[in-house]
Amino acid sequence: PATATGRAPQRTWTGTCLTVACQIGVAMAVLDGWQYVWHRCMHLNRFLYRHVHSWHHRLVVPYAFGALYNHPIEGLLLDTMGGALGFLASGMSPRVSIFFFTLCTVKAVDDHCGMWLPGNMFHRCFWNNTAYHDVHHQLRTSGYNFSQPFFVTWDRVFGTHMPYVIEEDRAHGVLRARPMALHTSAGK
Numbered sequence: 001p002a003t004a005t006g007r008a009p010q011r012t013w014t015g016t017c018l019t020v021a022c023q024i025g026v027a028m029a030v031l032d033g034w035q036y037v038w039h040r041c042m043h044l045n046r047f048l049y050r051h052v053h054s055w056h057h058r059l060v061v062p063y064a065f066g067a068l069y070n071h072p073i074e075g076l077l078l079d080t081m082g083g084a085l086g087f088l089a090s091g092m093s094p095r096v097s098i099f100f101f102t103l104c105t106v107k108a109v110d111d112h113c114g115m116w117l118p119g120n121m122f123h124r125c126f127w128n129n130t131a132y133h134d135v136h137h138q139l140r141t142s143g144y145n146f147s148q149p150f151f152v153t154w155d156r157v158f159g160t161h162m163p164y165v166i167e168e169d170r171a172h173g174v175l176r177a178r179p180m181a182l183h184t185s186a187g188k
Contacts, residue, residue, distance in 0.1 A: 020096055027086035027100050028150045034082035036154035040146045042074065059112075059137065067112040068105075107149050116166060116175045127152045131177035135164045138179065 042053035056070040068075065083104065087097050110122045111133040123129045128147050136145035144162035147155045155161035163180040 020092075023090040023092040023096055024100055024103075027090040027092060030089045031082045031086040031104070032147065032149065032151050033154060034085055035078050035148050036146050038078050038082070039148060040158075040160065043143065043146065057137065064109045064113040067108040104149055111149065116177070126150055131164055131166060134177045135162055135179045138177075144179070 039053075042048045052071045052074050056066075056074065059066040059069060068079070070078075083101060087100070092100060107122055107126075110120070111128070111130055113130055114134065116123065116131055120129075123131075128149065128151055132145055132152065133148065144160050145152075145155055146160055147153065152161060164177045165180060166175050167178055168174075169176050
């Protein structure tokens with residue numbers, strides 16, 4: 001819109017880097033808590049698991065395109081509502097939200113890619129990564145590693161954290177995530 005001088009106002013970045021970082025941090029924490037609670041509920045409630053969440057667990061071995069493969073109700077409840085709550089609670093601008101939602105989507109795809117890549121920034125920045133989520137999918141009736149998409153805080157707080165080890169599968173030339181509890185019992 002034009003001003004009294006007839007010129008359009010110059011667009012400037014409205015938030016400082018610290019403000020934006022805080023907004024993204026708040027949104028990440030809100031989304032993480034929301035998704036932990038609902039993800040765990042969907043595993044504990046037989047009806048919700050059988051009719052809603054089991055769609056996502058048809059992918060025993062996660063792959064990138066399956067990141068958002070889920071029942072529409074799960075997509076609405078976990079992703080859409082969780083993202084909206086994070087957006088609203090953080091007070092971020094629409095411009096910052098574009099970055100935040102892009103980050104969430106790319107992180108979800110990376111978590112489901114099934115590949116532990118050296119130098120991957122998500123693996124360096126977050127404990128909740130490809131290997132962490134692979135363990136959740138490996139334990140078919142999983143009571144572990146519900147946390148998503150960023151932190152493992154809620155799993156640690158509520159006792160649902162399953163540590164893992166990365167092992168080299170020389171026969172196939174890949175690295176695999178193995179749950180620690182299963183890893184140690186198999187070695188006995």
